Amino acid sequence: xxxxxxxxxxxxxxxxxxxxxxxxxxxxxxxxxxxxxxxxxxxxxxxxxxxxxxxxxxxxxxxxxxxxxxxxxxxxxxxxxxxxxxxxxxxxxxxxxxxxxxxxxxxxxxxxxxxxxxxxxxxxxxxxxxxxxxxxxxxxxxxxxxxxxxxxxxxxxxxxxxxxxxxxxxxxxxxxxxxxxxxxxxxxxxxxxxxxxxxxxxxxxxxxxxxxxxxxxxxxxxxxxxxxxxxxxxxxxxxxxxxxxxxxxxxxxxxxxxxxxxxxxxxxxxx
Numbered sequence: 399x400x401x402x403x404x405x406x407x408x409x410x411x412x413x414x415x416x417x418x419x420x421x422x423x424x425x426x427x428x429x430x431x432x433x434x435x436x437x438x439x440x441x442x443x444x445x446x447x448x449x450x451x452x453x454x455x456x457x458x459x460x461x462x463x464x465x466x467x468x469x470x471x472x473x474x475x476x477x478x479x480x481x482x483x484x485x486x487x488x489x490x491x492x493x494x495x496x497x498x499x500x501x502x503x504x505x506x507x508x509x510x511x512x513x514x515x516x517x518x519x520x521x522x523x524x525x526x527x528x529x530x531x532x533x534x535x536x537x538x539x540x541x542x543x544x545x546x547x548x549x550x551x552x553x554x555x556x557x558x559x560x561x562x563x564x565x566x567x568x569x570x571x572x573x574x575x576x577x578x579x580x581x582x583x584x585x586x587x588x589x590x591x592x593x594x595x596x597x598x599x600x601x602x603x604x605x606x607x608x609x610x611x612x613x614x615x616x617x618x619x620x621x622x623x624x625x626x627x628x629x630x631x632x633x634x635x636x637x638x639x640x641x642x643x644x645x646x647x648x649x650x651x652x653x654x655x656x657x658x659x660x661x662x663x664x665x666x667x668x669x
Contacts, residue, residue, distance in 0.1 A: 425488040426513040432490075436497050438505075443544055445537030447519040451507035452545065453493065463553045463577065465503040466542065467492040468569075470560035472511060474525040478597075484515045485525035491559050491655065495662045504545055508565070509534050523602065530564050530588065530603035538565065539572040546575055553577045555669060560629070560654065561585055563620075567606035570616055578669065579618045583629045583654050586620070586637040594630060607637045618644035621665075623652025 433440065433453045441452040472487035496503045508529075510520040524534060545551070555578040558566030563584020570576045585591050587607035592599045612618065620638050622629060631648065638646040651657065658665075 425484070425486045428488065429486070429490055429493065429512060433493060433505075443541040445509070445539075445541040447533060448509035448524075448537040449514055449517055450509065450538065450541040451512035451514060452541070453496075453505040453507075454545075455503060462502050463555060464549070464551045465496070465499055465501050465555045465557055467496045467503060467505045468556065468558035468562035468565050469493070469505070469508065469511070470558075470562050471525070471529060474529065481522045481526055486511050486513070486515075489655075491658060492557070492562060494659050495557075498659075498662050499666060501666075502549070506538060506542055506545070509537055527598075527600045528602035529561060529600065530568060530605075532604060535565065535568045535572070535604060539569055542569065542573060546573075551575055555580060558582070558584060559658070564588065564606060567612070568604055568609070570612050571609065576616055579612070579616055580665075580669070581618075581620045582658055583622055583626055583652075584620060584634070585629055587633045590633040591629065594633065595628075607640075611641050612644075614642035616643065619668075620644065620646045621649060621652075622646065623649045623654065623656070625651065625653040625656075628654040 430440065438453045438455060441454065443450045443452050469487065469490055469492045472485040473482050474485045476482050493505055496505055507514070508525075510517060510524050514520065524531070528534065546554070552575060554573070554575050556566040556570055556573070556576055557580045558564070559582040563581030563586065566579055566581055566584070567586060570579050588600050588603060588605045589607065591597075618638070618641055620634060622631060622634055631646075635646055638644050
């Protein structure tokens with residue numbers, strides 16, 4: 399009897415693992431299908447240690463200001479306890495925002511996301527505690543520099559949601575072509591965020607709150623919803639006040655994920 403129970407438990411665990419892996423793979427495949435339907439081009443760009451999935455339009459105009467979209471953290475954990483097999487989000491907000499954008503635009507994938515989970519350099523730390531590490535940021539910066547060279551980009555806007563906002567702040571230090579920085583519910587102080595929610599701090603990650611202010615030549619817009627339960631004003635305002643040429647814009651009816659897509663065209667007009 400005991401052996402039958404053990405075999406049953408093993409089978410349930412195995413089935414759960416298969417379901418989890420299939421769901422993650424489906425997320426990447428759905429995103430690929432979505433961007434193909436929108437007429438985007440898929441590129442694989444090598445950074446330093448990682449390969450990056452990149453989506454961009456096939457028809458662009460040189461000399462214009464480019465918009466660089468950076469996705470949030472996706473699903474690095476399951477129930478805040480178990481490390482996900484693949485962090486790729488099934489609801490890529492930044493891809494949906496980029497669809498509305500008529501400017502030349504690039505979606506720059508993070509290491510190990512969007513089907514890159516099997517890259518030799520990938521480790522679960524790269525989407526958990528070290529998701530904003532120097533290794534991750536340097537690879538994204540190297541990939542972006544290649545895209546800048548390919549498309550002859552002279553000016554760009556970095557746009558990031560949630561953890562993508564964290565990366566946008568860190569990339570702005572390295573990318574001299576950055577003219578404007580936009581964060582949407584950006585996690586600008588990862589230590590304050592972890593302490594507020596009772597999470598362990600992201601050891602090995604860079605914290606924008608502890609970096610030097612960005613150059614005053616970079617105009618910064620940091621949007622935050624008043625109904626956001628994940629990123630609080632108390633976490634964000636001290637970082638924004640420390641920056642030059644920076645503004646915190648509070649939105650009455652917004653949460654962490656709502657309602658960026660509905661009003662994105664209005665945001666773009668302001669840019």
